Amino acid sequence: MLVTEVEFELPKGYVDADGTLHRTGTMRLATAADEIYPLKDQRVQNWPAYLIVILLARVVTRLGSLTEINPGVIEGLFSEDLAHLQDLYNRANGLTPHVLSARCPHCDRQHVVELPLLGG
Template identity: 80%
Template sequence: MTEGALVTEVPFELPKGYVDAEGTLHRSGTMRLATAADEIYPLRDPRVQSWPAYLIVVLLARVVTRLGSLREVNAGVVEGLFSEDLAHLQDLYNRINGLTPHLFAVVCPHCGETHEVEVPLLGG
């Protein structure tokens, strides 16, 4: 790979894994960077319009490109994830797409102790 090349897909390992209808466990996968369309089009989905919490399901179904040996990753697969795995994928999505606030270690000038401080993203 060329130095400075944009990495658009990131491998992941689910903490628990998805169990399909045949009982096969799928843990390894790949997530790609989100596009503007990935963030906009799900807002028109009737499932999201009637239940906004469903947005993450539709969004992850669009950006998870591989999960184990499954032929496709769709909303039904994402719905079947264990809560810990869903949280893991949400965190990965936020990190690879630059949506996670930056944490910095700072030293208090008064007490001398080190604290972690969250610096919000621009516009956030």
Template identity: 60%
Template sequence: MIPDTEFPFTLPRGYVDADGALHREGVMRLATAFDEIAPMKDPRVQGNPGYLVLILLSRVITKLGSLSHLNPKVMEGLFAADLAFLQDFYQRINDTGRAGITVTCPQCETEFVVELTGAGE
């Protein structure tokens, strides 16, 4: 069972590894303060602040398909749609502690949470 600090997701496109295997299903954990601070010392971030997101995501994604060890090089190989999805997913789970969003029914005005974990959101 995945603890409350880890959240499954499905990439819209998927990461294609060097062997041509497609990886779409993954797990992201909540970020720690150190996860957000440590990349600031990395020379790649100092030379290009846009690289921060790649390092940060490589720290908090604990699994992607059959890959259990991710690094910034893997993140560099993501399609733009997948990177955008992961940035949004990271923000959502770290802001609210859940993968879903609260919505209101336009007819009965009842509020409920819709889990957004994958493609087609």
């Protein structure tokens, strides 16, 4: 069975305007639309680093008791939490490089080899 949602717990947590801490949430797998449509967003066109904010706002489906996840919520995350969600996004969507251990036939030393992603 294909798992389409992943639960997470933020290292620090998001603090809303009322001072409530939100740490647990759910992220769904990204669709092609999730990765394509944000490229048309003027904020992304003016500042490409903003892409991750839009992407996470689209795929984070729950964060604590918040009723809406929008770019403003993602902007308000602590940097450690943003990095945590970015890593989770990459792992959940198969965007992390695969590594394997290999032995050199010439020197007989063990090496870690990173396999490139398709299209990378």
